[in-house]
Amino acid sequence: MFVKFLRENVYIPYLLTVFRLYIGWQWLQAGWGKITNGFNASGFLTGAVKNAAGEHPAVQPWWVKFLNGFAIPNVEVFNVLIPWGEFLVGLGLILGIFTTFAALMGAVMNFAYMFSGSTSMNPQMVLIEIFILIAGFNAAKIGLDYWIIPFIRKQILRKKEQEISTYTEK
Template identity: 60%
Template sequence: MINNFLRENNVAAAILTVLRVYLGYAWLTAGWGKLTGGGFDSAGFIQGAIGNASGEHPAVQAWWASFLEGVALPNAEIFTFLVMWGEVLVGIALILGIFTNFAAIMGLVMNFAFLFSGTVSTNAQMVLLTVFIAVAGYNAGKIGLDRWVIPFIRQYTTKKEATTAPAA
């Protein structure tokens, strides 16, 4: 019942648009601050997360700290780039309502990475709101550019499949 409401109802589309734009603004401003601030380096954040994996009540689980230490920290420059541009691009996509589901899923991936690293802040709230957008599917971007982009892509891929299908 709730699934049908989220996926098909026009009132839900309007509510999801407000949530989508709110989340997009949060992502865009976070990423833009990192891009233009000039001082963002993920290495410090990663080292702090690794440090939070020890002690009596660790905020970061050992398996995630191992990933951060073995993969993320040696490649901190790549992760810095991915975080800054990921936040900006997810923000823009959510605000414009283009490739909404993909943007929402990428936002979830980033939020979970931040949560796994011991940062709570607004990430849990963003995860909750983003789940509604991801579950809603096309309806979340219906009042946005997805209204025109998704049907165009479907039409193009349907035509391409029809022309490349083998003769029976």
């Protein structure tokens, strides 16, 4: 019932636009700050590994294996992915373009931060991003997706029709 409400209610796009703009601004600011001021994830990643020790560790062993086995050895990749990912998620949410994908990538980053022991405003952001994901296209009706998604659907349908006509002619 709640899913149907988020996906079909005519007033929800206005509320979700406010949420999108808020979350988008948070991501945009965080990413732009990292892009312009320089960013190095190595300190954060090694700090997360250290938080896996003790009686009540903030970081789970399986995540430490990922950090030690992949993230830390490839920190240069993360030094680019994190700032630009945050910036592009923010831009996507603010403009309402590829909104559900931007919300999904934002949620993935929020979970990665939480898995690394950082709470801050990540749980709040994830909750709002989940509402945006559930609402789907209804969350993007006030944004560029209003025009872009129907255009993409039309192009995909046209291509499928061409493939079918080519197949039936043979």
